[in-house]
Amino acid sequence: MAEVTNVSEYEAIAREKLPKMVYDYYASGAEDQWTLAENTRAFSRILFRPRILIDVSKIDMTANVLGFKISMPIMIAPTAMQKMAHPHGECATARAASAAGTIMILSSWSTSSVEEVASTGPGIRFFQLSVYKDRHVVERLVRRVERAGFKAIALTVDAQRLGRRESDIKNRFTLPPHLTLKNFEGLELGKMDKVENSGLASYVAGQIDRTLSWKDVKWLQSITVLPILMKGVLTAEDTRIAIQNKIAGIIVSNHGARQLDYVPSTIMVLEEVVKAAQGRVPIFLDGGVRRGTDVFKALALGASGIFIGRSVVFSLAADGEVGVRKVLQRLRDEFELTMALSGCRSLSEITRDHIITRWDAPRL
Secondary structure, three states, X not given: OOOXXXXXXXXXXXXXXXXXXXXXXXXXXXXXXXXXXXXXXXXXXXXXXXXXXXXXXXXXXXXXXXXXXXXXXXXXXXXXXXXXXXXXXXXXXXXXXXXXXXXXXXXXXXXXXXXXXXOOOOOOEEEEEOOEOOHHHHHHHHHHHHHOOOOEEEEEOOOOXXXXXXXXXXXXXXXXXXXXXXXXXXXXXXXXXXXXXXXXHHHHHHHEOOOOOHHHHHHHHHHOOOOEXXXXXXXHHHHHHHHHOOOOEEEEOOHHHOOOOOXXXXXXXXXXXXXXXXXXXXXXXXXXXXXXXXXHHHHHOOOOEEEXXXXXXXXXXXXXXXXXXXXXXXXXXXXXXXXXXXXOOEHXXXXXXXXXXXXXXXXX
């Protein structure tokens, strides 16, 4: 494999290696895919205001997330069905995250079980939860997550129905027959039927609870001692309600632009959410991060850390665990360089004054 100099290059490698149905599933967004492009494009409308003549011979990138110290504010977002990318799937990703000293969120729809991921060794892991119609299924899964040593739950709140992903419809996407959604194996929920459109959309329509509301947040809090992050918040209004409901943190996310098209990029709405939170809970971001400069921009706008998704599955497809390790190291190196060239020696020194937002600038 040719030398990879930035994380975006893994996508082209993955596209060559993966079956079209699988690549399209990982790569595509909803409908016109405007938000998919905007998630990355919006970062280009933030410019730097670097400070000079500061001793940056030592850079401290360590971060604290829900009381857990990690090596950098770069973490792994939940991405489903990773064994479609590589036979070692989520276990390889978990090992890479642990080696990098950072957090991985495991998807409900992983092709490795919570127990299998836990068995890979030590590491700080969170679990992304999708709420099924059968609450007994959810409760049993939460118990397993707790027993497996996961440290928090990231509740997905923007996917009671699946966004219209036209590539999946054209490809008649379904989970390959040799794989299962391992967390639901044995419950007759581990497989997807092959249908005339998207098998995943059909699965979600049949199993995921469309009635999910704020009362269910209280229900989830009543069945677990784990802190709950709310994943999928895009507005100040929902931020304030989430805090009233004693959420431990918020992940500003538009589901990788795979749900409602023509919502803003996450980096554009981040500051609105941060201002509404008023420092009461940590705010994180996923969506569109491809460079260490993107990480810096998110932190300058108030994020406590960021999560990456597509870069992980593409690097996993390209080079397995080694690929994921390289992506994390590349982003770490770029972020460290951005801090140094901006005159910041620690995360606490990254401020709003280090950037200019040009939201009204012409699209480049």
